[in-house]
Amino acid sequence: MPLNLASATDTADYVVSGQWSKKALSEGGRLLQAKAVASSEAASFSHVPAQTTWQLSDNARYCHYCPNETIGGLAFPWIPSVPVPLVADMSSVLLAGPLDVNQFDVIYAGAQKNIGPAGLTLVIVRRSLLSQLRADCPASLSWQLAAENQSMANTPPTFAIYLAGLVFEWLEGLGGLSAIETLNQRKATKLYALIDSSDFYSNPIEPSDRSIMNIPFTLADPALDNRFLAEAEQQNLLNLKGHRSVGGMRASIYNAVPESSVDALCAFMTSFEQRYG
Secondary structure (H helix, E strand, O other): OHHHHOOOOOEEEEEEOOHHHHHHHHHHOOOOEEEEEEEOHHHOOOOOOOHHHOOOOOOEEEEEEOOEEOOOOEEOOOOOOOOOOEEEEOOOOOOOOOOOHHHOOEEEEEOOOOOOOOOOEEEEEOHHHHHHOOOOOOHHHOHHHHHHOOOOOOOOOHHHHHHHHHHHHHHHHHOOHHHHHHHHHHHHHHHHHHHHOOOOEEOOOOHHHEOOOEEEEEEOOHHHHHHHHHHHHHOOOOOOEOOOOOOOEEEEOOOOOOHHHHHHHHHHHHHHHHHHO
């Protein structure tokens, strides 16, 4: 982004709502004057910073945010309104439901959550911004060069693109983005309802700012964490360990996770609580 949108002396605004936007701020700082205009880190990233608290710069070249933070399980329930180009890291939420791309100036995403294999990346950029790249931007990172060559300035990752195409066809067969959003909301609602109705499980995120893709939760007794994970694995419920930076558990229920898997997780969690709660 800095190489395509700003010079080294320019300022860019970053909203820090979790680990990925925090990393983006750090990386941006290597290439320009990156400014954290809002952060909920002091509250352990438990909520989205209210836009009324954002201290936007007068001369920013863009404003960056992450609509869905996978590690903390936090999501923006609204799209920011800012006077500069809005840039969004949608790696973990793109294709989770309908999206008006016209409300953004740049959307970028790794494919590995809802699109296809890791290694494929996607950028949607407003054409009027393509001419702003700086002189030291490598050709391989130039959005303008990619656009001029229909994303084939070099050999594209053909197999990854082919698999992404199959995913798109699958989504269309389900009824499109509206249908998958309904399914995703239903999956998340089931799991959050179980957590909220229990004194044994808890979720740290403000209910209005909860992700429907990534649902972290903790047990009342952390000493049971390893037993929970071991017994879950025996039931073929895998990769539930929370990110090492936050601990606890995390269920990532992306598009490819069927509702039956969420039902199985809920049944196991209920059983585990009955036995150890």
